[in-house]
Amino acid sequence: MERHEIEAFLTLAEELHFRRTSERLGLAQGRVSQTIKQLERRIGVPLFERTSRRVTLTPVGRELRDDLAPAYRQVEAAYARAVAYARGVDGVVRVGFSSQWVADLVLDAGKEFRKKYPRCVVELHEVPLNNPLGPLRAGDFDLQLSEFPVAEPDLTTGPVIFSEPAALLVPARHPFARRDAVSVEDLAKTTLVTIAGDIPPLWTEHIYPRQTPSGRPIPHGASAPGFPEVQSLVASGAGVSIASLRARDYHARPGIVYVPLRDAPPIEYGLIWPTTRHTARVCAFVDAVLTRASRPAG
Structure with missing residues (x-):
């Protein structure tokens, strides 16, 4: 081939x-x-x-995909390492992360990266949920690890690094709070609280659908600029919202229950960087993240 x-x-x-x-x-x-x-x-x-x-x-x-993808990533990584060695990888690599569990993985990858490229400094920055691609385009980040899908002509996306089950955030007194799990079809009986801002429609439609798989409309209600505000709205009874199930380990709070969405697609996370800024540092850090993600945590 x-x-x-x-x-x-x-x-x-x-x-x-x-x-x-x-x-x-x-x-x-x-x-x-x-x-x-x-x-x-x-x-x-x-x-x-x-x-x-x-x-x-x-x-x-x-x-063919399952057999070919790992080998191709190894070839790409080997090439990037050769280029990085030839050019010398130094300076600052600024990495965006969209959640604390993403930051954990990026921090681990950063440690491996610094061992290989001690002349580099890794800076971590949180990605604003209400403008998830703005800082990347503005040059504030060199690359970021955040939620997919992303299909923007000026941005390059790498493979999915990991995925997490989806969950529904519901008020503690809501009938769904007493269930072990809910279905995407149940969203037709609720009002969704969403994140609002300069967000690509593809991402919004994927995370916050407007209809169930059977075609029933899903009402959308209040919106918020960030996750803490979403939690406050849900706790107040303004509606329910969708997030990674793993968020309950990092963002548990009174008045909210995380209920698994048993038939929802998982929330996928991948690397994104500006196509015109595919530098040796970016290549090297992508390689570090892929290497770290291929190993079990811990």
């Missing part, structure tokens, strides 16, 4: 959308489609199932 075929296949396997894949790769959509078709002809079986509404991996496609 040629490098451009590997990149096209793995990016499409992640995005499952030809337009977003072409935007990430900076190629025409027809070129991506042609590359995938040529690869499928050479392998001899379809790698993707395509309809007018969706793109999915075939069983062979899933197996």
Whole structure:
């Protein structure tokens, strides 16, 4: 396989959308489609199932993705290390994090990074939930580890680093608070409290859906600029909200109960950096995060 075929296949396997894949790769959509078709002809079986509404991996496609992705990341990391060594990695790398559990992983990765590149300094900065991409675009961060999905033409996304089960924040006296778990369909019976600000619609629609899988509308109510304000609104009875289930370990407070959303997709976290600022430091820190994430915690 040629490098451009590997990149096209793995990016499409992640995005499952030809337009977003072409935007990430900076190629025409027809070129991506042609590359995938040529690869499928050479392998001899379809790698993707395509309809007018969706793109999915075939069983062979899933197996190829699972076999190929780790090896490709190793090649990319080896290349980045060689470039970093040749150029000399020094200076400050500014890393954004969107939650405390993300910060824990970034801190661990930073320790490994500093051992390898002692001339570098790692600075951590919290990503504002009401403007999750603004500081990155403004140059305040070199890269960040935060919630997916992100599909912006000026930003590059790495692989999913880890994922967490979703949960519903409900007032302690709410009927849902007495359940072991709730369904996404139950959201039609509630009012969602959301984060508001300069947030890409793709992210908002994914985290705070406006309808259930069966098509029932989900009412949206009050909004807030950050998570502490969301908690206060929920505790006051203004509605319920969606967050990572892991938030209860870091943000437990009176008046709120975290109830697992048993059939909701997990909340995924990945690395993001400006495409035009793909520096040796960024490559090296991405490698450090991938290395740390591949090992068990502790």
